[in-house]
Amino acid sequence: MPAFELFQPNSIADAQKLLQQHGADAWIMAGGLDSFDWLKDRIKRPKAVVDLSGIGELKGVRVSGDGIEIGAMTTLTEVVKHPVIREKYSLLAEGAELAASPQIRNQGTIGGNVSQDTRCWYYRGGWPCYRAGGNICYADTPTGRNREHAILHAERCVAVNPSDSAPALIALDAKFVLRTPKGERIVDAEDYFIGPDIDITRLHILKPGDLLTAIRIPSTWAGARFYFEKVRDRNVWDFALLNVASAMHVSGNTIESIRLSVNGAAARPLRLRAVENAVRGKPATTATGEMAGRLAVQGAVPLQFNAYKIPLMRNLVKRAIGGVEEAKWAS
Amino acid sequence: MGILKPITEWATSPWGQNVPIHIAWFLIWVAALAGLLFLIVHSIYVRYFAKREEFAGSAPTTLAAVLPKQIPRHSLAARLFHWIMAGAMFTLLVTAFLPKVGVRFDWVTYHWIAGTVLTVSIIFHIIHASFWLDFWAIWPDKADLVDALRRVRRFMGRPAPPPRRFAKYPLENKLYHGAIIATGLSAIGTGVFMLFRVRTIFFTRNPYLFSDMTWGMMYVLHGLAGVGLIGLVMVHVYFAVRPEKLDITKSMIFGSMRREFYLTHYDPQRWRVEASGSPSRSEGD
Amino acid sequence: MSRRVAEPNKAAEPQYGAGYKLIGKNYTTADLYAKVTGKAKYAEDYRAEGMLFCKLLLSPLPHARVKRVDVSKALAMPGVRAILTADDLPAPADTLTDNGTVIKASKWGERGLTMEPLYQGEPILAVAAVDELTAAEAIERIHIDFERLPFAVDPLDTLRPGGPNPRTDGNIWSTPQGGVAPVVAELKWTDADFDEARYGRLPMGKTPDEWSYGDLDAGFKNAALVLDETFVTPDVSHQTLEPRSAMAYWQNGKVYLHTGTQSTAQTRPAIARWLNMDAEKVVFISEYTGGGFGSKITGGVTMIIPALLSKKANAPVMMRISREEETFIGRARPGFQGRMKVGFSKEGRILALDMFVISDNGPYDAQGDAPTSGHMVSLLYQPQAMRWRGVTVLTNTPPRSAQSSPGGLQGTAITEPIIAKAARKLGVDQVAIRYINCPEGKALYGPPVQGKLQHATSAFLKEALQRGAEQFKWREKVARSPKRIGSKVRGVGVSLSCYVGGTTGFDGLLVITPDGRVRFQSGIGNLGTESVIDVHRAAAEVLGVPWEKCDVVWGDTSKHLPFTCVSGGSQTTHAMTRAAHAVAMDAKQKLQEIAAKSLDGKPEDYAVANERVFRKGHGSGMTFAQAAKRAIELGGKYDGHEAPTDVNKATKASVAALAGQGLVAAARDNYPRDGMTHSYVASFAEIEVDVETGKYYIVDFLAYADVGTVIHPRALGGQVLGRSTLGIGHAIGQKWVFDPHYGEMVSKRFHHNRPPTILDVPVNMQWAALDIPDPETPVGARGIGEPPVGGGCASILNALSDALGDEVFRRAPVNADTILTSLEAGRPMQHPLIAHI
């Protein structure tokens, strides 16, 4: 790893000062699991690394009357194990538990998980693509290897967002608390993420000098009917081919309200508003799910090797609404 | 390549080769500043140093009687082309450079559509100008050069006969048109190929049409032409709003200019306008 | 989502080794304590005074010529000590085989560093510096001018008319008539040949190699069912968890080298050859090796880099190989593009089998996978008539080497799905169709040698298949209904599998020391299969000495090791138990002679047991300790001052070095053998696939092995299930991916090339062994490394097509993408011929 200056502030204020001083030369390190790839591969060469692990204010889960607040530096394991999250917001626990591996969850943070960079193998390989400031997308070429790439909202770049907790947070209507040089700013989870059409070099809205400090989950969806599913090739330490998260308030069997999000289909986790509107007031059945699934994949454009993502997304959305039958065989 | 280094950004290709990827974005500011500088210098010059315009001979008053009050200058077609082109050009510059200076929006679609519009309009213009208009009217001729020389000598207080009145287009106008041709065509020429790199309605993408190096150079040329146009457009707008040129600007809107303005600035020999208002063969652009 | 899989209790361990004290019994191997405490030293764990670190400069291009190298900026850096380029490499030496024939060094051979890189990631030069950071930064300051050359990463691209040649002088390996070594040649197929590709069928142009037996046409004519299928198998990196890091230093004109290997004894001459120096001047240390699977058979040629750098910089050099570097230089299995036409009788008997394979060889040494695949298919399915055609094609992709079951896996993976499909079409049970095609006893197989088919030493696979079906509850599982619940479908698959199971003619060496202990000198590499220690249990059994009184010396050529087979191709257990048996008999003979000399009577009057040699009938005799002291007094052949004439020269040298330490026994394995030794496995798998996500889980797996006498059950179980899982990996996701435009690998990370995790296999896997001795070897034991691999892969593929139908797959691995798109379209949607996707 190239040498760098390491700063270990123990307050948000200090961290901000450091980030402002170093501007583009600074690199924020949370759990470090995304950072180390860039640094060890000698692709990114920050002069100053700001390690947030010493900042107490960024850690821990605070429970209040109207929901919970999770410090950005809270590890995924803490999130998964937290009794209140398990009881009321199990959707998030499920998503977080499917991320990477136990050791990574012990170190990786919720803030890092939602802010991590894409895993497009061309971009991560250091190829000078659009996302790296260049003028081409290597994955979206006649011979590009793009099995894991985007089917929706691709704009020059076809990378996808790798986060497993992001769709859960969107479904739970979470708010992200940002600390910018101008002061605190609160955005809806879905607005934290941006696609290549808006900014082809970043997956989120953080600008140099900004920090994600906490994630707030309102009690609106506490104990709602949840569904989370992640489909990956290996059963551990693998990124989602696609994942889906839904939260529904159902009375009788009628969907009163719903939030639905899919990740792995585009450069940002998608909130499927059209689907939400279409199924509201309808019964939470497979039939409704099938309709929703078809609607969800409208406008999807497959690349040479990722056409499977269309039926996959269709089926996952279907299950997120209609549920899935448990298969139990004797033996 | 050496001269390119400071004004371009380079990257390492998958084959470990150093290739340019685009111009250095600071050139955007350089162009803007250059444009600004020009108009400041020019306005100061006009305000304090410029001598009153004198032309050889006096305006032929006899003509005034026979000529219509409004002298037709630009046909509708010509004006339409000009404004469509202007619109496209502005869209192109805005969509190209705002994102680079931090204003984030979905620019690519607008950019390539505007580019297509510009390309089509220019093709129209070339055909229109070659077959329906006086193609040579916009190119400098001997008289322009002689008069230019005279003006310079007189400005420097050297003895020289006063220049003749202008033909339809003064030399400056012709030179500007030339500059626009150079920058515009290189931007369009490269832009057309760049359409192969994004999803358009025209043809299937093929980013591997050229080598990494060729592509890089193409992006650099496109960028240089782009920033060049920033300056040129600024200058153009500046002249359009200068009081002494308002008549010309208006004519690009309404199609004709005041007879007086025509008689004081233009040489009826070089820009013939038929009496009784009916337009002459050299009408239009 | 945790796997929704019932958790059966772990089955009780089977008992083996009836009538034996040591053979077939579990015990704790001598190396395990060091391993569990972290004391075991692997190559990168060694340190030396003033040790430098080395970094490699890898080629960014798939094929190029180095025009100019400018290292001035790097050399000027403080801390940079030396730079090694291909020009510093010694000329490759010829090989002198044990029977005295000289094999000329191939001009196409790999040398560790190169001026004409043949794949992206090939090392071009190496920098030694005081620390790794400096070395890495020095690498970035080196400027190289390349001349780009044509390249191909897909075998079919180079076979096309006018296709690029991966090497300037050709695109295939071919063995000239009567030639011994293969040569690089050029082969292009015609446009007509390639018409087939338009229908997703493998083109079959002319091939340099071909053999056949029986009447193929008649077979197809009489067949009740003829299937013709194209199938692509993946290129899979070995990805040993320990990268091929190496550390070297020089002392008194000798080079000391630490690295992982699959054979301590035979890596030393390899190093000597690569360094073009006398083997006596090479000290090779490799007590622990972090996995090999064929990629470290005699270590790797890159190990000479630290050796030469160390000489140049006059300081010890540690070359740490990164995972990315390992992905480039760490070897891989050749992927196959194969096509097979099989004719079945209505009972399912294979009447005719026509096999055609293209092996993706990478740029260097010719691999035997293509021919071996024919040999294995021929033995395993006993076709009445068979033709094999194959071509080993060069590509600008990382070098290949043998990988557990080289050719065997590919052959099985191509054949098994066709047999499974045939069984369904003919309405024959999957176990039954394999039973009637199964090899038995001294089974015949091709290729024919001088017009005659070869034969195996023995085969009890039919029994393994039957017992396996019972243990796996095959009938119940097949009869299970419903097969589908909601979106989940269950499928079961069975597969046969086999491979060569042993060689002969190696040496055993042991010393009975004056303190009455028995010390075995072991030249076997320690990869964790434990054969390095296990095989000597056979000798201890013969000598009747308790294991507590035995020591094993291994992993250091300065400790005087015998001539030993490499631990590759499942030779070791067979070859070295034979050698162990031979040396035990020699020791026994010497004990008897010493007793007869020291006491009275004839040698044959004496028996050996309980650490004593004593007179039959009444117990007068001497202890091993006394006998050892006597041996030293007697000298000559007894204490190693004379070595047997028929042992290898390396063994002779070791005997001489050990002379005087006690009773030194050395012997060559001269036991007769009728036929070629093979081992066999019957593999069974059940999978559960979700047809809405394309995701599937393996819910049950059993491998039933026919490997002769069981020596060490737990070690055997580890091998049977471990190698099965290696095969399973080929079915469920392992592969590599290339960008064809740049000819560069994009799948350099584990989450790209996807070695199986502990959650990708059943929480309880089952294994068992017949424990029927092979009649052609004294101990009856055969090798096990490769045989389970093909079955692991094919049983999964068969279970999938049982669940989803025949028309789904054209290649492995099979993942959600294939399953979903194929189910969507109701026809195969895999790109049938493209390599590396």
Next chain:
Amino acid sequence: MADTADLRIIEDTPKAVSRRRFIKGVIAGGAAVSSANYLFRASVLLGQIPGAGERLITIHINGQQRRVDVMKQETLAWTLRYKLGLTGTKLGCDRAECGACTVLIDDVPHYSCSVLTHTVRAQKVVTIEGLANADGTLHPVQQGIIDEQGFQCAFCMSGFIMATVGFLKTNPSPTRSELAHGISGNLCRCQDYDKILTAMMRGAENLRRANRVS
């Protein structure tokens, strides 16, 4: 964190950050990295502010305090293997994918290849070398492997053992499947997974027995 000290001293001064920066800057870079113009100013301040000698730190490993000179970009795995001679911790991928480098930090399993040594100054690190008693008695989990002849090449073993020991602290009596999930962050390329699980289940049993006894 160790730098709370100097933080407290200078927190109120607006220059706080900038001053801390160059001090760390000078030391962090080690080789040629940090800008030279800092050097003079640094030398003036070096004596004054606590924590200036930052590269020389104390870490708590296997029950001992170890003083060690650590570069700012140095990973724990590197410090263990190349500075403290604890080579039982292996590097299989150096990218947080294989688990061979797993150690316990405050009883929690981490990939030591992906932890900066400077970030564990306040924590307790346990490696494979720290499991067995001084008298050589093996940890019950190690003993489980001996009992079952677990693992083949064992390059992944110390990582697996540390992951298991860490997991058993949170779930002392797991089912086979739970344990598999608990140690699923470790790769075995010999793919001896079944025997590993059996050995680790035995280890868990040994541990429970040992805990009952004590």
